[in-house]
Amino acid sequence: MKNYVIIGNGTAAVGCIEGIRSIDRDGKITVISSERHPVYCRPLISYYLEGKTDIERIKYRPENFYMENGCEVIYGKSAVKIDNGKKVILLNDESKIFYDELCIATGSDPFIPDFDGIESVGDKYSFMTLDDALAIEKAVSKNSKVLIIGAGLIGLKCAEGLRDRVESITVCDLADRVLSSILDSDCAQIMQRHLERCGISFMLGDSAAKFRGNTALMKSGKQVDFDILVLAVGVKANISLLKDIGGMCGRGIIVDDHMRTSVSGIYAAGDCTECTDISCGESKVIAILPNAYMQGKCAGINMAGAQEAYDKAIPMNSIGFFGLHAMTAGSYFGPEQNGEIYEEKSEDKIKRLFTKDGLLTGFILIGNTDKAGIYTNMVRNRIPLSEVDYERLKKSPDFVSFGAEYRKKKFGSVV
Amino acid sequence: MKRIFVNEKWCIGCHLCEYNCAFANSGIKDMVKALKGKNIYPRVHVEGDDKITYAVSCRHCTDPICVRSCISGALYIKDGTVCIDHDKCVGCLTCILVCPYGAVSQDENGAVQKCELCLKNSAGAPACALGCPNGAIVYEER
Numbered sequence: 001m002k003n004y005v006i007i008g009n010g011t012a013a014v015g016c017i018e019g020i021r022s023i024d025r026d027g028k029i030t031v032i033s034s035e036r037h038p039v040y041c042r043p044l045i046s047y048y049l050e051g052k053t054d055i056e057r058i059k060y061r062p063e064n065f066y067m068e069n070g071c072e073v074i075y076g077k078s079a080v081k082i083d084n085g086k087k088v089i090l091l092n093d094e095s096k097i098f099y100d101e102l103c104i105a106t107g108s109d110p111f112i113p114d115f116d117g118i119e120s121v122g123d124k125y126s127f128m129t130l131d132d133a134l135a136i137e138k139a140v141s142k143n144s145k146v147l148i149i150g151a152g153l154i155g156l157k158c159a160e161g162l163r164d165r166v167e168s169i170t171v172c173d174l175a176d177r178v179l180s181s182i183l184d185s186d187c188a189q190i191m192q193r194h195l196e197r198c199g200i201s202f203m204l205g206d207s208a209a210k211f212r213g214n215t216a217l218m219k220s221g222k223q224v225d226f227d228i229l230v231l232a233v234g235v236k237a238n239i240s241l242l243k244d245i246g247g248m249c250g251r252g253i254i255v256d257d258h259m260r261t262s263v264s265g266i267y268a269a270g271d272c273t274e275c276t277d278i279s280c281g282e283s284k285v286i287a288i289l290p291n292a293y294m295q296g297k298c299a300g301i302n303m304a305g306a307q308e309a310y311d312k313a314i315p316m317n318s319i320g321f322f323g324l325h326a327m328t329a330g331s332y333f334g335p336e337q338n339g340e341i342y343e344e345k346s347e348d349k350i351k352r353l354f355t356k357d358g359l360l361t362g363f364i365l366i367g368n369t370d371k372a373g374i375y376t377n378m379v380r381n382r383i384p385l386s387e388v389d390y391e392r393l394k395k396s397p398d399f400v401s402f403g404a405e406y407r408k409k410k411f412g413s414v415v
Numbered sequence: 416m417k418r419i420f421v422n423e424k425w426c427i428g429c430h431l432c433e434y435n436c437a438f439a440n441s442g443i444k445d446m447v448k449a450l451k452g453k454n455i456y457p458r459v460h461v462e463g464d465d466k467i468t469y470a471v472s473c474r475h476c477t478d479p480i481c482v483r484s485c486i487s488g489a490l491y492i493k494d495g496t497v498c499i500d501h502d503k504c505v506g507c508l509t510c511i512l513v514c515p516y517g518a519v520s521q522d523e524n525g526a527v528q529k530c531e532l533c534l535k536n537s538a539g540a541p542a543c544a545l546g547c548p549n550g551a552i553v554y555e556e557r
Binding site for chain 2: 015319
């Protein structure tokens with residue numbers, strides 16, 4: 001009987017458990033969870049603040065999930081060291097756990113720059129965990145002025161979640177636009193205007209230089225007084241367990257398409273890893289939930305001795321703010337990189353499709369996001385534009401453009 | 416398990432499947448009251464051009480990417496049917512971002528809806544197939 005250990009208890013861990021159990025019903029699975037909660041939907045912590053979910057519904061899997069899958073979960077402890085020779089993990093209470101197959105699914109932690117005077121700030125928070133959300137919920141009141149450092153996905157979702165609970169929200173970011181990791185500047189402008197109409201204030205191209213108590217002195221020389229500070233500058237993958245034993249790491253733990261790390265017997269999955277983004281061919285950290293689940297499941301299947309590859313990773317996001325949805329996927333190549341852009345644009349809607357070398361490599365949709373998955377499928381599966389009627393498809397995501405054979409296969413049989 | 420299959424050769428583009436779907440999922444007993452004068456939000460939609468039409472609804476994939484991608488744990492598989500727990504769904508629309516068939520949509524309130532083979536409503540079997548006048552939509556084992 002195999003002895004499986006998973007370090008981490010997030011989405012990738014669930015994928016890994018379900019992957020193992022799809023092959024091996026009997027092996028022992030131990031999950032090491034530094035957080036004291038059963039697995040929950042991490043991206044939903046902003047929806048919790050907004051009142052769209054609660055402590056019960058935020059659970060990613062039903063109450064009996066671990067029992068049904070024969071898992072032992074060790075809560076409140078973390079792994080500090082792996083001895084890959086003896087195949088043993090040392091925990092922070094000095095206990096040891098032996099493994100035959102190990103998956104590192106340690107996710108990421110907030111990256112907090114070394115701001116001058118940050119220690120003088122009373123109420124400061126990150127926004128990564130359920131405990132962060134619960135602490136912020138306790139700290140805020142109708143009179144709170146909130147300053148959020150970082151206009152990325154985490155910072156802006158936090159702003160949305162908090163808007164109706166506080167007096168004011170200001171978001172600053174060194175970048176000159178919101179959501180700079182997923183939107184180009186025209187698209188970011190549409191979203192920023194909408195967020196401003198919904199009551200969020202921005203200071204872009206500007207960030208805190210130092211803190212003096214509950215005052216931020218900005219790089220521009222401006223001052224911002226606040227009651228609550230949220231630090232959402234960025235995240236860093238938790239790679240140290242593997243890096244410390246000489247495993248290959250970039251910004252994340254490097255994995256192959258079987259989720260194997262460079263160290264024999266050790267797999268990794270989720271936000272702590274770096275893998276090939278097939279929309280551009282580069283190795284990068286793709287810290288999104290679907291990727292975590294699919295990598296975890298792939299790792300689990302391989303750990304249990306079967307063969308499974310996951311080689312379709314692309315960045316993709318569906319993110320809405322106050323009713324306006326944006327969907328993005330893949331890589332954006334402009335004309336300067338030999339790409340072509342198809343665009344439809346109106347006041348608060350935009351569609352941009354990016355093509356290069358006969359493939360759809362990425363897209364940005366804001367406003368009308370219906371049937372976006374048809375485009376995502378083109379990107380993920382690298383379907384050549386020559387196999388579809390792209391002139392029609394770019395205007396209308398439907399299956400007329402795919403031809404009768406394709407439709408017969410997809411709508412006339414089990415897929 | 417039984418699934419929905421489409422034979423576009425027999426589809427006349429009448430859109431009856433859309434009306435039958437909206438009615439079956441309305442919870443209202445009278446079809447006129449359920450549909451007349453209202454915008455309908457069916458879980459099946461007819462696509463096509465001037466030459467060909469066909470109905471598209473959830474394929475109930477054997478390894479559904481919507482379920483794997485769901486960030487709220489609201490999408491799940493029950494006996495092969497891809498179902499949604501509306502209580503858990505927060506409307507992030509990740510399922511719409513990933514469904515390769517464009518078969519997941521939003522209802523009148525913006526909440527996510529999808530074909531659940533009429534197993535949760537009073538029709539008991541897919542109303543689109545039951546009401547298709549030409550056998551262009553069938554519900555069977557393949």
